[in-house]
Amino acid sequence: MMNSAAGLEWTHRLGLFALSLILLVLVLELVRRGLLKERYALLWLFTSAMGLFVGIFPGSIVLLSHLFKLQYLSLLFLISFLFLMGLVLSFTVVISRLSEKNRALTQEIALLSHALRRLEREHDRGE
Amino acid sequence: MPRVLIIVPAYNESATIADVLQSLKDHAPECDVVVIDDGSTDHTSEIVARFPAVQLVRLPINLGIGGAMQTGYKYAIRHGYDIAVQCDADGQHPASEIPRLVSFVQEGKADIVIGSRYVAESQYRPSFGRRVGKSLLSRLVDAVVGGGLTDTTSGFRAMNRAVLSVFAQTYPDDYPEAEALVILHKSGLKAAEVPVEMSPRLGGATSITPHRAVYYMIKVALAIFIDIFRTFTRASGDARP
Numbered sequence: 001m002m003n004s005a006a007g008l009e010w011t012h013r014l015g016l017f018a019l020s021l022i023l024l025v026l027v028l029e030l031v032r033r034g035l036l037k038e039r040y041a042l043l044w045l046f047t048s049a050m051g052l053f054v055g056i057f058p059g060s061i062v063l064l065s066h067l068f069k070l071q072y073l074s075l076l077f078l079i080s081f082l083f084l085m086g087l088v089l090s091f092t093v094v095i096s097r098l099s100e101k102n103r104a105l106t107q108e109i110a111l112l113s114h115a116l117r118r119l120e121r122e123h124d125r126g127e
Numbered sequence: 128m129p130r131v132l133i134i135v136p137a138y139n140e141s142a143t144i145a146d147v148l149q150s151l152k153d154h155a156p157e158c159d160v161v162v163i164d165d166g167s168t169d170h171t172s173e174i175v176a177r178f179p180a181v182q183l184v185r186l187p188i189n190l191g192i193g194g195a196m197q198t199g200y201k202y203a204i205r206h207g208y209d210i211a212v213q214c215d216a217d218g219q220h221p222a223s224e225i226p227r228l229v230s231f232v233q234e235g236k237a238d239i240v241i242g243s244r245y246v247a248e249s250q251y252r253p254s255f256g257r258r259v260g261k262s263l264l265s266r267l268v269d270a271v272v273g274g275g276l277t278d279t280t281s282g283f284r285a286m287n288r289a290v291l292s293v294f295a296q297t298y299p300d301d302y303p304e305a306e307a308l309v310i311l312h313k314s315g316l317k318a319a320e321v322p323v324e325m326s327p328r329l330g331g332a333t334s335i336t337p338h339r340a341v342y343y344m345i346k347v348a349l350a351i352f353i354d355i356f357r358t359f360t361r362a363s364g365d366a367r368p
Contacts, residue, residue, distance in 0.1 A: 103300075106186055107198045110163075111205070114184045 008058035008072065016076075020051025043087065129209035131158040131229055134199030136192060137216035138165040141174055144216050148178050151214070154222035158212070158229075161202055165195040171216075190300075192282075197298040204288070204295045204362060212285045220283040224323040228285035237319035239290045239311060241276070242283035244325045256337065260344050264305045267351060272312040276320055279305040283323065290316055295362040299350060302343045306350045314359045 008016075027044040030036035036044075054061045054076075065072035133151055137144055144162070151160055161182040162175045166189035175183045184198060196213065203211040210232050214220045224242055231240040261280050268279040282304050286294075293314045299306045308318050 103190055103194045103197075106188055106190055107194065107201060110184050110186045110198055111202060113187075114182065114202075118182075 008054075008062065012073070013055055013058055016051055017055030020048045020055060023051065024048040043090075047083065128157070129229075129233055130207065131155075131210045131212065132199075132203045132206070132208040133158045133160045133212045133214055133225065134196065134203065135160065135162045135214050135216050136165060136195040136199065137162050137167060137171050137175070138189065138192075138195070139167045139169045139171060140216040141167075141169040141171050143218045144171055145174050145177070147214070147216050147218050147222075148175065148181055150218075150222040151225075152178070152180070155212075155225045158225070159208070161199060162216070163195045163199045163202075165189050165191070193298050193300040193303040196303065197294060200291050200294040200298065201362075203291050208288070208291075210285060210287055211291055213282060215282055219325050221324060224283075225285070227321060227323075228283075231319065231321060232285045232287050238316040239284055239286040239308075239318045241278060241281050241318065241320045242323035242325075243278035243320040244281055244323070256340065260340055264344065264347060267348060268305050268308050271309050271351060271355060272318065274318060276308065276318060278320065279308055283325075289361070292361040293359060297359050302347050305347050306354060309351045309354045310359055313354060313357065314361070 023044065027036065027041050027048065031038060031041045061072050061075065065075045068075055070078070133155060135144075135147065135151075140147075148160065148162070151158070159182070160178075160180070161184060162171075164172045164175065164183060164185045166186050172183060172185055175181055182202075184202060186195060186198060190198075199213070200211065210229055212225055212228060214222070214225070220242065228240050228242055231237065261278075265277055265279040269276045280302075284304075290311060293311060293316065294307065297310055299310075311318060
């Protein structure tokens, strides 16, 4: 029987710790291979640090769950859900910014290649 | 004489572009023409190349009408044009009306002049759904901008350099016409409307299907609402970024 007053189940604690550790290693490896930029890696490192913290100090999440009057597992899910929402929102911001830059670059290439063709034609005529 | 540039955005318009360019040559011979080929997959650019006086700017990937038009505005700014006219490649916009639009801007009656389809003398009759959607949008724009604009979605317009410098900096991606007027208003520029006789499109098909029209309405209404709380800057002079 799960008793939240007594802290986290051992299995939950171990699972959380192991998953966070895997995430940490995975993120560091992705950064090392140049597949993930540091500025986005920070978010994930923070997540895995949170997971490790709760794994080592389960009292923290139990305290919080009492505060919110939730089972600690529900609270963990709530926190993950909010985190993912924030992450997805930040992705759409990044995508918007990228598409804006992409548009400016495309226009610049078109204008430059037009100017280049014009110069080439004038040059050919001058020969 | 002011230097006038006619900007023709074209995406797969091989059926009509030749007639449009010929008609521009006949009715507005003193204007320069630039075609912005928005990554067409048909023979649009080959056809344009047959008109040696017409400049062709080809976008390497398709940006949509907003990105294509903005390319034209940037071109106009960089090449020092005083006035730019925006004219569709499907033949709906009569080249014979261009001198009238240009003279309106030239006389300083407004910063941008829209060739309107709904004013009394025009024969343009769109479908019921489009008419309702467009009139709702026009009312929304008119509520923000004022000045009694009735056809805010018309893409047949002439504008001065002040307008170009705003558009070179900020121009909406898709369905840009109505929102662009709000952006200008927020930038302190004035819009006016003159009636023109529109022709039915010569070929090709409208890109606006019913469910796109719903997206169109919601997107533009949202954009206009947000624009009310934004500030806009102008591109500075001829300096290349």
